[in-house]
Amino acid sequence: MEIFTTAIGLILSGDKDLMTIIALSLRVSLSATLIAALFAIPAGAALAILQFPGRRLLLVISSAFMALPPVVVGLAVYLLLSRSGPLGDLGLLFTPTAMIIAQTILIFPIILSLTHQAVQPLNREYISLFNALDTPRSLRIRTIIWDARFAVSVAILAGFGRALAEVGAVIIVGGNINGLTRVMTTTIALETSKGNLQLALALGIVLLVIAFSVNLLTHTIARMGEKYQMVRQ
Template sequence: MNEILQGLLEAGRLIVAFDADLIEISLRSLHVTLTAVLVAATIGIPLGAWLAVKRFRHRRAAIATLNALMGLPPVVVGLIVYLMLSRSGPFGVFGLLFTPTAMIIAQVIILTPLVASIAHQAMREMWAEYHDLLISLNTTRSQRIRALVWDGRRALLTAALAGFGRGIGEVGAIMIVGGNIDHATRVLTTAIALETGKGEFALALALGFVLIGLAIAVNWFIHTLSRTEVSGRW
């Protein structure tokens, strides 16, 4: 209990003092996660909508595989990305290992199946509702997907926020491909792991409280924006 109280006090002190390291680490955490979520949503949302609309032979197997990929072990993803980006790997020439870009790549691989699977669930329900209407209008497949994505944008926002929630708390893959380098690749989760290993539990808790507050603030901000939209259906 004493450690938790010290953590709260330390978190308050760091925030009130506008600690430079805390701000740098927090901004880097947001940059990496938001970029990864944006890329994952750009890939995953159309993929989920396409799976809801398209009928093909191995569709059920594809959906089952997508759902299974939601449980990808982050450390395994980190290891694979590390091997691909290392000097002996096929993409080593780009020098991306131990950079924020490598961290974003790892998070995109982790988050895309999650976003796509949630998007597919939402789009499948909407497709069942709008199937007859869209077919009667003689729309193309791309028009159907765009209509579903637009009308289901709030459900898809939930998919993106789920991806953000998982990404902002990711540590395994980030640690492997980022290296937790001070002023370069250190983010809130890796900083917490570092301070815990050093026995600085109060500071680790302080960073943890900041991480939780950051996640809540982003979710609150996005939901506030979404409620300002005019939507007859919702």
């Protein structure tokens, strides 16, 4: 209880180190989610609408990559950004940018697959109308994404939740450097091993509150989507 009380005190007092770690975690995860969503949402919609050779193979690969081990992604990005790697001259290793890259790769297939699942039923409803009006492919994709916006929003939130909880990849490419690349999950692991349970518990509480908020928002948007579909029908 003493540790718990101290942890709550750190949160309520706005401890500088605590706030810095939380701010960096949110910045990295939100940036990765935004970048992944910008590419994964149109790609997921395109895979649901367009027919081309290799489409089914891409769907299988994207689904398989949803279970991609984070440490493997971290290792791949590390090799890519290390001094002997092809992008070593950029000096991105052990920076927040490297962590964003790793998280983007991790959550890209999640957002893509969930977007595809959300868009595919709508495409079956609209395909006859699209063909009758000879609608351009780009307009088809934009229309379907907008109509599936609630489900797509849920996919984005799922990606953000996955990014925020990530440990393995970010600790490999970020190095867990104090004041530079130390995020909530890596700090919890480090401080627990050091016996500094107050800070670890404080960050754990914040992480649980954020996770609960994301989950609540996900359910709210899903319910809004269900009501929208009922009205539309």
